[in-house]
Amino acid sequence: MAGSWLLGPHASALGERPTAVLVAVRGEDGTADSGPGSETSLAELRRLADTDGLSIADAVVQNRPRPDPATFVGSGKVDELAALAERSHADLVIADGELTPGQVRNLEERTGIRVVDRTALILDIFAEHARTSDGRVQVELAQIAYQLPRLRGDGRSMSRVGGGRMAGGAGMGVRGPGEMRLETQRRTLRERATRLRRNASELARRRERTRNRRARNQVPSVSITGYTNAGKSALLNRLTGADAQVRDVLFATLDPTVRRISTGELTYTITDTVGFVRHLPHQLVDAFRSTLDEVSRSDLALHVVDACAPDALGQITTVHGVLHEIGAGDVPELLVLNKIDVAPPEWVDALCRAHPHAVPVSARTGAGIDYLREELARRVRRL
Numbered sequence: 001m002a003g004s005w006l007l008g009p010h011a012s013a014l015g016e017r018p019t020a021v022l023v024a025v026r027g028e029d030g031t032a033d034s035g036p037g038s039e040t041s042l043a044e045l046r047r048l049a050d051t052d053g054l055s056i057a058d059a060v061v062q063n064r065p066r067p068d069p070a071t072f073v074g075s076g077k078v079d080e081l082a083a084l085a086e087r088s089h090a091d092l093v094i095a096d097g098e099l100t101p102g103q104v105r106n107l108e109e110r111t112g113i114r115v116v117d118r119t120a121l122i123l124d125i126f127a128e129h130a131r132t133s134d135g136r137v138q139v140e141l142a143q144i145a146y147q148l149p150r151l152r153g154d155g156r157s158m159s160r161v162g163g164g165r166m167a168g169g170a171g172m173g174v175r176g177p178g179e180m181r182l183e184t185q186r187r188t189l190r191e192r193a194t195r196l197r198r199n200a201s202e203l204a205r206r207r208e209r210t211r212n213r214r215a216r217n218q219v220p221s222v223s224i225t226g227y228t229n230a231g232k233s234a235l236l237n238r239l240t241g242a243d244a245q246v247r248d249v250l251f252a253t254l255d256p257t258v259r260r261i262s263t264g265e266l267t268y269t270i271t272d273t274v275g276f277v278r279h280l281p282h283q284l285v286d287a288f289r290s291t292l293d294e295v296s297r298s299d300l301a302l303h304v305v306d307a308c309a310p311d312a313l314g315q316i317t318t319v320h321g322v323l324h325e326i327g328a329g330d331v332p333e334l335l336v337l338n339k340i341d342v343a344p345p346e347w348v349d350a351l352c353r354a355h356p357h358a359v360p361v362s363a364r365t366g367a368g369i370d371y372l373r374e375e376l377a378r379r380v381r382r383l
């Protein structure tokens, strides 16, 4: 069920859509104080929570980036958060960032409910959307990497904690048994990770063999990459008649779909893959290394941009950052501005000015697709 990993074994007692309150720091993203970046960040957190099947009561936003390191936001804001949580009968707090274990503990003590961060939320969405064994293994490895430094030994680790009001710290501070339990939990998780890694490397080898076969046959490969929800799968479908899943949620696609395109004498493969997001949890980048290799090993990256996104330029920068991080920074790129059927024309113009070689299209209506096919063929021929 939605939010199951976040909420633990008691999640089902919370009903279909558990309620969350959000807490964010304006300017957290390196943007100027009260700049538009923080609104984007909060809007994105709402979408992430919504994708994860949570309903959102409201948000508390710290205006000045002078938070208390012990509690993520300042003390007054924590009081506000606790009051909001109480008022809205919230089941959990979601913080817009990656919290330290200490911050989680302190915030939980002050609000009385479960506190999770943006990283855990994204991991939960990935877990929810993983369909293939490959995807499941990668997500679980990322979850373990996230959990290991956060185990508490008091029976309140991620996978064991229930949501809802916590039982007043009962059982805490019991040193000896807690430490032993912590050690056992750690060992169990490490052993599980070892088994999963063995599994993952077998899957990676299989992928590698397929890729090598294609390379030997000299079939050029194009990867579709871009921010989550940009329309990558819709574009693959439009270009190839594939039936990749298209959904208005974040991270709908986790596993690569490969199709072959033949135009005249030219044949190449095109692969749809996992989308990116700002501050993509590094645990996911590590665990999804073999999936992301689809992009770093491709001959051309078709970078799909959602021209409707208010922060489209920021999303382009984010995608470039992740591509760089996964060693795909040198792969030649063809930028595609998607959703021009609904994007304000002045936004599309501004994006075209910033990226003169970008190709405007609509995967939905098919506008610009013929030109994109020609441009793709030209670029592939030149490889």
Ligand SMILES: Nc1nc2c(ncn2[C@@H]2O[C@H](COP(=O)(O)OP(=O)(O)OP(=O)(O)O)[C@@H](O)[C@H]2O)c(=O)[nH]1
Pocket (backbone or CB within 6 Å): 226, 227, 228, 229, 230, 231, 232, 233, 234, 235, 245, 246, 247, 248, 249, 250, 251, 252, 253, 254, 274, 275, 276, 338, 339, 340, 341, 342, 361, 362, 363, 364, 365
């Ligand atoms: N209006 C409009 N909507 C589009 C277009 N292309 C995609 N969409 C919509 O945008 C949403 C996301 O599309 P997807 O193709 O699933 O996006 P994605 O980039 O594959 O997303 P993830 O796999 O989640 O990263 C869906 O609701 C699509 O119907 C377009 O050209 N115009």
Ligand SMILES: [Mg+2]
Pocket (backbone or CB within 6 Å): 232, 233, 234, 245, 246, 252, 253, 273
């Ligand atoms: Mg997709």
